[in-house]
Amino acid sequence: MLKKLHDSGLTSEHCYMAGFVSIGISLLSWSLSKQHQHGQVxxxxxxxxxxxxxxxxxxxxxxxxxxYEK
Structure with a gap:
């Protein structure tokens, strides 16, 4: 599976950046959901x-x- 991902052009940098973005989205979605649900934690x-x-x-x-990049 990793070979196919690498062959399709996906790099480790893409995955690392997506990981950091998902952390930010997690915090954002938690905050927005908490506000829109009127405190339903x-x-x-x-x-x-x-x-x-x-x-x-x-x-x-x-x-x-x-x-695979080495």
Whole structure:
């Protein structure tokens, strides 16, 4: 799978940047959801956690793709 991603032009830098962006989106979605739900923390927490779980996966893909770039 990593070879196909690398062959399609995806680099480790793309994955690392997407990981950092997902952290920012997680914080933003948590904040916005909390405001729009009038303080219902449960739903805001679920949105933040859902998006926040992407970051480790993207960082792991970046580490894997780095081995193909060497």
């Amino acid at each position: 449960d739903r805001a927490d679920r949105w933040g956690i859902f998006v926040g779980e992407w970051a480790p996966t993207l960082f792991a893909l970046g580490n894997g793709l780095r081995s």
